[in-house]
Amino acid sequence: MPAILQTLPPLTGHADGVWLKGDWHLHSRHSTDSSNNPLAKIVGFAERLGFDYLAITDHDVHVRGAVAQHTWADPEFGSDSVLLFYGAELTAARGHINILSTQPYDHQRVFDHRDDRDWDLLALKRTLGIHMSANHPSTKNHYGYSFDLADSIEVWNSSVWPRNIPGVRIWDDMLLSGRMLGARGGSDAHHGVPDRPEDTVPLSVEATANYVGTPTTWIFASSRSTQAILEALVQGRASVSANPNNPRVEFYADLDGDGVMDMMMGDNATPGGSPVTFEVRMVGGGIAGVSYTVRVIKNRSEFASFTMDPQSRSVQFADMPEPGVRTYYRVEVEGPQAVYPEVPNSMALSQNMVALSNPLYFNYDPQF
Secondary structure (H helix, E strand, C coil): CCCCCCCCCCCCCCCCCEEEEEEEEECCCCCCCCECCCHHHHHHHHHHCCCCEEEECCEHHHHCCCHHHCCCCCCCCCCCCCEEEEEEEEEECCEEEEEEECCCCCHHHHHHCCCCCHHHHHHHHHHHCCEEEECCCCCCCCCCCCCCCCCEEEEEECCCHHHHHHHHHHHHHHHHCCCCCEEEEECCECECCCCCHHHCCHHHHHHHCCCCCCCEEEEEECCCCHHHHHHHHHHCCEEEECCCCCCEEEEEEECCCCCCCCEECCCEECCCCCCEEEEEEEECCCCCCCCCEEEEEECCEEEEEEECCCCCCEEEEEECCCCCCCEEEEEEEECCCCCCCCCCCHHHHHCCEEEEECCEEECCCCCC
16 A cells, blocks of 8 residues: 655646647557558658657567567658657557657567566566556557556547546556556557558548547647656646547646645645645637536546536636545546547547546655
């Protein structure tokens, strides 16, 4: 059982930083179950739509671990405007993990040791300095490793929201157990729109329903760099929207009652024994005049539901986190989907789930 600490590190504040949007889970032609999806098509799409970062995570099993000689060696792996992570989807008997790094690393070692004991994999992860992100924890080929290996978790995989609901429950279980686990999305897109009719395959239709940005993960990073983005993901300074044209949900708290929001998603503080004011904001995008519904989740259970004012696009509520008790809050936002004309069939699949936040934490042990 993780300890309840008497003191926590001071809050770092959120005055300085930049919001960046991207997709953490994509497959190119270097995954053999992909079609019509060369790297140039993926990157060009992201460049045209103003994405800031991408993680192209091809299946390593298709190249027997040699992603450095395939995806990373592809002349199309690069961009002047989109930040690209080095990575791959570790595809193993116990499930799938997105391996992420700001620089090239020895992925062959990861692949060769994919069936090792978790404590040996943890040692290897630390040696290589890589980020391990638990992929689609409740669907086919789910994440079957210890969550103590995971630096983040994919809670929203593809545009199909309903299939993710069990995975969100798994995330809540991890949070309730005392683990501060940053959440992200990932389209897991495999198929591009064919350039010629004769290139069409049975799964080509997926390109109109699930592609770059379905969903979109927003990261609040200290700078526009891969290192800062990855650090922010680990901290949980992130939220996920069904597509890049939906609003971004931001979640804050006024810890000391001075009227200034001094906590944001991912922050962890010791409550002072008085009510804390929380604020949910919907920023940018969306549909004018819409009253979004905000569901607040506290310690895995629904705490409250609010209708957001369509003009301010914000809502406040108060609660008193109990001193000496570990507590987290997160929010889900429901409403109509903004149109994503480049992926026109995605909105119906996401249904009414517009966005979700990472948690605000109280009394968590950051070293657990």
